[in-house]
Amino acid sequence: MSSSHAFVRFLVFGIALQAGLLFLIYENSKASRLLLIDLDFLENLKTEDCRWDETKRIKIGVHVKDRNRSTIDTTRFDVEFYDNPDGKDFLEFYEDGKRIIPKRFEARQIGNFKIPTNIQRFIEFYKRSKFVECLGLEMNRNKSQKANQNGPESARILARFRDELIDMEMYPLLNGGTLLGWYRECSVIPHTRDLDFSVFKEMYNPEYAEKILRNESAFRMSRILGQLEDSYEITVVSKKERRPKIDLFVMYDYVEGGKVIYRYIPGLKDDGSKYRYTHLLLEPSCAAEMHGHLFWILCNPIEQLKHEYGPLWYLDHPTSDFKWYSSANNVQKVGKFSKAEMKKYYLHFS
Ligand SMILES: *[C@@H]1O[C@H](CO)[C@@H](O)[C@H](O)[C@H]1NC(C)=O
Ligand SMILES: *[C@@H]1O[C@H](CO)[C@@H](O)[C@H](O)[C@H]1NC(C)=O
Numbered sequence: 242m243s244s245s246h247a248f249v250r251f252l253v254f255g256i257a258l259q260a261g262l263l264f265l266i267y268e269n270s271k272a273s274r275l276l277l278i279d280l281d282f283l284e285n286l287k288t289e290d291c292r293w294d295e296t297k298r299i300k301i302g303v304h305v306k307d308r309n310r311s312t313i314d315t316t317r318f319d320v321e322f323y324d325n326p327d328g329k330d331f332l333e334f335y336e337d338g339k340r341i342i343p344k345r346f347e348a349r350q351i352g353n354f355k356i357p358t359n360i361q362r363f364i365e366f367y368k369r370s371k372f373v374e375c376l377g378l379e380m381n382r383n384k385s386q387k388a389n390q391n392g393p394e395s396a397r398i399l400a401r402f403r404d405e406l407i408d409m410e411m412y413p414l415l416n417g418g419t420l421l422g423w424y425r426e427c428s429v430i431p432h433t434r435d436l437d438f439s440v441f442k443e444m445y446n447p448e449y450a451e452k453i454l455r456n457e458s459a460f461r462m463s464r465i466l467g468q469l470e471d472s473y474e475i476t477v478v479s480k481k482e483r484r485p486k487i488d489l490f491v492m493y494d495y496v497e498g499g500k501v502i503y504r505y506i507p508g509l510k511d512d513g514s515k516y517r518y519t520h521l522l523l524e525p526s527c528a529a530e531m532h533g534h535l536f537w538i539l540c541n542p543i544e545q546l547k548h549e550y551g552p553l554w555y556l557d558h559p560t561s562d563f564k565w566y567s568s569a570n571n572v573q574k575v576g577k578f579s580k581a582e583m584k585k586y587y588l589h590f591s
């Protein structure tokens with residue numbers, strides 16, 4: 242489908258939306274803050290089919306500051322208010338409690354409306370937007386304990402990595418110690434040395450690793466471990482800050498008798514031992530904030546944290562005592578690569 246064709250269809254829709262003076266808004270202002278957020282309507286826009294059931298209300302976002310300046314035909318439109326907070330990289334919608342989506346999407350202005358240009362991406366954002374609050378427990382750490390990372394800086398670097406993944410149509414999840422730190426402390430755990438993301442296998446795009454290896458990324462490759470079929474992870478570092486390391490794990494379905502029993506992410510030790518970290522089958526539709534940045538999570542994170550770190554998940558464990566291949570409660574050893582396999586599946590880059 243050519244983009245000019247698409248644009249004509251947008252225009253048709255824009256005109257249809259404006260028809261009959263459904264909106265009397267921003268009479269003195271051209272800057273529109275109306276967002277089309279109806280996922281069914283947007284799905285329709287993606288296809289060649291331009292028909293729309295006129296009796297169905299269309300969901301739109303109206304900026305909270307325009308609450309009193311707009312007259313909206315609520316028989317035609319289902320209004321959700323939203324805000325565009327300064328210093329945060331997401332929009333907040335006051336729907337189902339709260340929903341947040343990244344600000345970083347392009348939209349076309351059609352009449353009063355902003356319509357997302359990359360419709361599929363906007364749908365993906367909205368599908369995983371249900372806001373979950375972190376706990377913010379006071380950890381009372383020994384001040385002389387060494388900190389390896391700084392929360393706001395690490396969150397900023399991780400958000401930059403998130404954006405590169407989004408550009409490859411991958412929607413990463415906070416994982417492991419990074420999920421624990423966000424939920425427990427609303428930050429990264431200062432004595433940990435890395436950051437963890439995971440991405441579902443069906444979403445993983447191998448072209449991204451090639452891009453990094455071609456030096457077309459703000460990150461450089463540190464290592465590539467495992468096989469894409471069942472045990473893959475990459476580790477990257479920001480070219481600018483050089484640390485912390487960021488692990489991106491592929492998350493796999495474990496299927497038995499035709500049914501997905503659990504999900505897992507892989508681990509690989511330098512002697513070839515392969516591990517699996519089991520993950521509960523939680524809903525992938527939630528979003529979190531860490532230092533002003535949006536990150537996606539599986540809903541009910543506390544269930545996974547108990548599964549992974551046990552009933553005392555809220556206590557601090559010094560990183561030096563934590564063995565990644567045995568300390569977690571959800572780890573199982575599942576096999577071993579031969580020496581020959583390790584040459585292919587245990588790659589470090591300088
Ligand atoms: C909108 O109007 C209500 C009542 O008229 C008022 O309390 C509120 O502050 C107004 N909101 C804004 C954003 O102007
Ligand atoms: C804090 O850590 C230092 C050095 O690791 C140790 O000497 C000190 O006793 C610790 N203090 C507390 C209150 O745990």
Ligand SMILES: *[C@@H]1O[C@H](CO)[C@@H](O)[C@H](O)[C@H]1NC(C)=O
Nearest residue numbers: 454455456457458459461480
């Ligand atoms: C990678 O790209 C940067 C510019 O983006 C350049 O400065 C650097 O020399 C490149 N590195 C290699 C190894 O080609």
